[in-house]
Amino acid sequence: VSSRVQRASYSINLRNHKDSAVTVTCVEHAYGSWKIVNSSQDYEKKDAQTFEFAVKVPANGEATVTYTIETRW
Numbered sequence: 001v002s003s004r005v006q007r008a009s010y011s012i013n014l015r016n017h018k019d020s021a022v023t024v025t026c027v028e029h030a031y032g033s034w035k036i037v038n039s040s041q042d043y044e045k046k047d048a049q050t051f052e053f054a055v056k057v058p059a060n061g062e063a064t065v066t067y068t069i070e071t072r073w
Helices: none
Strands: 005-015 022-029 033-039 043-047 050-057 062-072
Touching: 005 022, 005 050, 022 062, 050 062
Parallel strands: none
Antiparallel strands: 005 062, 022 050, 033 062, 043 050
């Protein structure tokens, strides 16, 4: 975006090979001053450098989390 701002998009694919649905916690880290500008799932900001997605993955299925983060330093 500029010399002091970076925007990046990520995709996380989760697979469940169990016979029952599970909830997976995806822990992500970001540094500097950051904000999530777009995400496919709700997230929770845990502290200044950590955020988490709680993703329900169906039995013998898949789920995908996508998000775009903007970081300033």
